[in-house]
Amino acid sequence: xxxxxxxxxxxxxxxxxxxxxxIDHVEWWVGNARAFSGFLASHFGFExxxxxxxxxxRRDRVSHVxxxxxxxxxxxxxxxxxxxxxxxxxAHGDGVRDICxxxxxxxxxxxxxxxxxxxxxxxxxxxxxELGAIHHSAIRTYGETVHTFLDRSAYAGEFAxxxxxxxxxxxxxxxxxxxxxxxxxxxxxxxxxxQWVDYYEHVLGFDPLVHFDDDQISTEYSAxxxxxxxxxxxxxxxxxxxxxxxxxxxxxxxxxxxRSPGVQHMALHTPDIVAAVRAMRQRGVRFLTVPPxxxxxxxxxxxxxxxxxxxxxxxxxxxxxxxxxxLLQIFxxxxxxxxxxxxxxxxxxxxxxxxxxxxxALFEAIERAQAARGNL
Numbered sequence: 580x581x582x583x584x585x586x587x588x589x590x591x592x593x594x595x596x597x598x599x600x601x602i603d604h605v606e607w608w609v610g611n612a613r614a615f616s617g618f619l620a621s622h623f624g625f626e627x628x629x630x631x632x633x634x635x636x637r638r639d640r641v642s643h644v645x646x647x648x649x650x651x652x653x654x655x656x657x658x659x660x661x662x663x664x665x666x667x668x669x670a671h672g673d674g675v676r677d678i679c680x681x682x683x684x685x686x687x688x689x690x691x692x693x694x695x696x697x698x699x700x701x702x703x704x705x706x707x708x709e710l711g712a713i714h715h716s717a718i719r720t721y722g723e724t725v726h727t728f729l730d731r732s733a734y735a736g737e738f739a740x741x742x743x744x745x746x747x748x749x750x751x752x753x754x755x756x757x758x759x760x761x762x763x764x765x766x767x768x769x770x771x772x773x774q775w776v777d778y779y780e781h782v783l784g785f786d787p788l789v790h791f792d793d794d795q796i797s798t799e800y801s802a803x804x805x806x807x808x809x810x811x812x813x814x815x816x817x818x819x820x821x822x823x824x825x826x827x828x829x830x831x832x833x834x835x836x837x838r839s840p841g842v843q844h845m846a847l848h849t850p851d852i853v854a855a856v857r858a859m860r861q862r863g864v865r866f867l868t869v870p871p872x873x874x875x876x877x878x879x880x881x882x883x884x885x886x887x888x889x890x891x892x893x894x895x896x897x898x899x900x901x902x903x904x905x906l907l908q909i910f911x912x913x914x915x916x917x918x919x920x921x922x923x924x925x926x927x928x929x930x931x932x933x934x935x936x937x938x939x940a941l942f943e944a945i946e947r948a949q950a951a952r953g954n955l
Contacts (some may be wrong), residue, residue, distance in 0.1 A: 593694055595729065596784025597688035600681035601813035602728050602760045604644070604651035605845065609663045609673040609915075612656030614620075616747060618641035618650060618914075622862045623922075624755030626683075629738040630746040633658070637741055644738045644745075648758035650847055653772035664775055667723060670802035670922075672917040675842035677717070678725040678763055680814065687753040688728040689716035697782045700725045710736035718782070721767050721775055722840035726783075761846040761925050762807070762933070766833045768840060774803055779808045779816065782877035786811065792822075803830050807933065817933065819843065836917040844910070844921045851886060852907045858892045859924075865912045866895055873897070881905065897934065904929020918952060 609615045619625045625645035633640035642655040655676075657664035667676065682688040686703040697793055697872055701717035711734040717727040719837060736742070767775050779785040785808040792804050807817040821830040849855040856866070874892045881898050884905050891898065896909045906926045925934075 587591055596692055596695060596782070597680070597691050597728060599783070599810055599812070600647040600687075601649075602763070603679045603681040603727075603731070604653050605641075605675055605760075605763070605842075606653040606655055606677035606679065608667045608725075610654055610656065612641050612643055612654045612669045613747065614656045615656075615673060615751045616645060617750070619645050619654070620750040621752065621929065622748070623647070623758070623859060624752060625652065626648075626749070627745040627747050629742040630744065631739075631742040632746070634641065634746070635741055637742045637841060642742070643747065644742065647755065648783075650757055655734065655793040671674075671723070671837050671839065671841065672919060673915040674837060674920055675763075678816075679726050679729050682728045682730055683731045683732065685714040685728045686717045689718070692718050692782050695782050695784075696778070699706055703728070709742035710734060710738070710740070712738050719863050720778070721765055721771075722837075724765065724841055739932045750937075752862050755858045755862075756849050756855050757847045757924070758850065759848045761792060761848040761923075762817055762928070763845050764817045765842055766819050766843045767835075768832050769821045769831075771840075772806060772818055775818050776806045776808055779818075783810065783815070785809055785814075785915040786836055788815070789932070803828050817832050822826070824951070833919050837919045843919060844923055846908075846925050849924060849926055852909065852924060853890045853894065854898055854925055856896060856909055858896065867910045867912060868895055869897060873943060898932040899930065899932065901932040901935075903931050906930040906932065906934060908934050 607615065616627060622628055625647045626647050627643055629644035630642070631637045639658055640655055641658065642653050644952050645652045645654065655664060657668070659665070689703050697718040697832070698802070700719045703714065703716040705712050705714050714730040715727055717725045720726055723866070728882045731739070745761070776787060788807040788809045790806045800856045803819050804822050805817050805819045807815060809815040819830050834840070859868075871892065874888065878888065881900060884900065886898060892905070896907050898905060898907050904927070906925060906927045908923055911922045911924075913919060913921050
């Protein structure tokens with residue numbers, strides 16, 4: 580599919596790309612939507628706000644909608660074994676199916692994307708109920724991941740037609756304080772990075788923001804390359820590919836288990852990462868660990884920046900700086916049974932980068948986890 584997508588695009592830059600108003604939601608396809616939704620609520624502090632299933636007239640699937648700040652997830656599971664959702668989970672395990680973009684006109688966005696070279700996933704359609712209408716369409720991207728264009732301007736309900744009040748009860752715990760998607764990272768096969776960067780440039784009008792080569796992202800054992808593409812506004816999508824190394828890289832492990840390109844991790848922003856990580860640890864979230872000596876080097880690298888070093892070391896939060904400021908970040912362990920998808924929690928204090936100063940420490944932490952699984 581990926582080669583077909585890339586080969587078919589045209590250089591139609593006379594047609595304006597779709598105007599994206601940000602990420603409306605991310606849809607997961609999972610084996611047990613009730614359990615996974617409960618996990619996101621209990622461990623990460625999401626509120627379950629809407630539900631669709633047989634009780635609301637949907638016969639083939641169930642979906643739970645969760646929200647925290649401007650972060651919204653739809654968690655969907657199949658009701659029949661012949662469902663495409665069930666087939667997706669059988670092939671990939673639990674994972675992200677759809678990164679949904681908010682637009683003013685779903686049909687115009689779809690037509691512009693196709694004219695600029697996208698392949699169709701779902702033609703423009705409309706869903707209605709007594710609260711109004713949503714208009715949507717979708718295109719394909721890497722692997723089996725899709726991008727929906729969603730216009731909800733004519734809808735007054737909680738989420739969409741066919742959804743009702745939440746089925747699952749509220750979950751208690753300390754507030755976490757996650758506010759928005761910072762960036763969403765995809766993994767593609769070796770040798771395909773430049774092609775997918777080109778695809779996002781042609782189809783959606785994105786531009787490269789920064790590129791990291793294998794000299795910048797490498798350890799003793801493995802390496803990867805990454806290019807960050809963005810729309811100069813609310814959508815930032817880094818794309819990774821594996822590079823030559825002595826042993827299997829985290830990207831290769833992902834591709835082996837996910838069985839195709841796909842979303843590797845989502846970075847969720849918080850204005851107070853210390854409070855957020857304390858709350859998540861209290862709720863049972865497990866994070867990758869960095870060795871104590873990391874903080875000796877980090878204090879030197881961050882000289883002149885006033886930071887709560889004792890709390891950062893206690894919680895395992897990493898730090899980095901660039902010309903615009905600094906950032907703090909931490910990464911969860913894998914969220915699913917397969918070693919594929921995880922979260923990054925990030926706080927920005929002016930910095931526009933992605934923690935380049937932490938790459939070595941981060942990837943060594945990932946390699947320790949790989950070694951424990953026998954996959955390094």
